[in-house]
Amino acid sequence: GQQVMQIPQYQHVQEGEDFTTYCNSSTTLSNIQWYKQRPGGHPVFLIQLVKSGEVKKQKRLTFQFGEAKKNSSLHITATQTTDVGTYFCAGVGAGGGADGLTFGKGTHLIIQP
Amino acid sequence: NAGVTQTPKFRVLKTGQSMTLLCAQDMNHEYMYWYRQDPGMGLRLIHYSVGEGTTAKGEVPDGYNVSRLKKQNFLLGLESAAPSQTSVYFCASSHAASQYFGPGTRLLVL
Numbered sequence: 001g002q003q004v005m006q007i008p009q010y011q012h013v014q015e016g017e018d019f020t021t022y023c024n025s026s027t028t029l030s031n032i033q034w035y036k037q038r039p040g041g042h043p044v045f046l047i048q049l050v051k052s053g054e055v056k057k058q059k060r061l062t063f064q065f066g067e068a069k070k071n072s073s074l075h076i077t078a079t080q081t082t083d084v085g086t087y088f089c090a091g092v093g094a095g096g097g098a099d100g101l102t103f104g105k106g107t108h109l110i111i112q113p
Numbered sequence: 114n115a116g117v118t119q120t121p122k123f124r125v126l127k128t129g130q131s132m133t134l135l136c137a138q139d140m141n142h143e144y145m146y147w148y149r150q151d152p153g154m155g156l157r158l159i160h161y162s163v164g165e166g167t168t169a170k171g172e173v174p175d176g177y178n179v180s181r182l183k184k185q186n187f188l189l190g191l192e193s194a195a196p197s198q199t200s201v202y203f204c205a206s207s208h209a210a211s212q213y214f215g216p217g218t219r220l221l222v223l
Binding site: 009 | 120144146148153154155156158161163169171172203207210211212213214215216217
C-alpha cells in the first residue's frame with residue numbers, strides 16, 4: 001500500500017531560524033495536504049497542493065509539491081514560538097481522499113527562545 | 114457551529130471491557146473517518162465511511178467496529194479492549210478535500 005515518509009522526526013531550532021520538513025511518497029499522489037498539530041491538540045488543515053511543481057505561500061510558510069507528485073516540503077522562515085507543534089503531510093491517492101489520507105509520521109518542531 | 118465533537122474526552126478501561134466512542138459533525142459532510150494516533154506512528158486510519166449506512170476498513174481495523182446510522186454520527190466500538198488499543202482516537206469529517214478533526218479521545222486500557 002501507499003507509504004508516506006517524513007523527515008526529520010524532530011527538529012530543534014533557535015527562535016528566528018528557518019525550518020524545513022520533507023515528505024516522500026512511495027507512489028504518485030493525486031494531491032498532498034499539510035496539517036499542524038499543537039501539543040495536546042488535534043490536527044488542523046493548513047493547505048492542499050494539487051499540481052505538479054506547485055508552490056504556495058502562507059505568510060512565513062512555503063509549501064512545495066514535486067514535479068513527479070511524489071514529494072513535498074514545508075519551509076518556515078524565521079520561526080516563532082507560535083510555530084511549535086507537529087507538522088504532518090498527508091498523501092491523497094488515486095481514490096481522491098474519500099478513502100482517507102495516508103499520513104507521514106510527522107516532524108516535531110521544538111523552538112528554543 | 115460546533116464542527117466535529119467527540120465523546121468521551123478520556124476513558125480508562127480494563128482489558129476485555131467494551132465501549133463506544135461517539136463522533137458527531139454538524140457540517141453535513143458525507144465522509145467520516147476514525148484514526149488512532151500513537152507516539153512515533155503518526156495517524157493511522159481505522160475505519161471510514163463515505164455516506165450514511167456505509168463503512169469500510171482502513172489500515173488498522175482489527176479489534177474495532179463502526180456504524181454510521183445517521184449522516185452526522187460515526188461510532189467506533191471496541192468489543193473487547195486490549196492494552197494495545199491504548200491510544201488517542203481522532204474522528205474527522207470531510208466534504209471534498211481537507212479533513213476536519215475532532216478534539217480526540219484518550220483511551221487507556223489496563
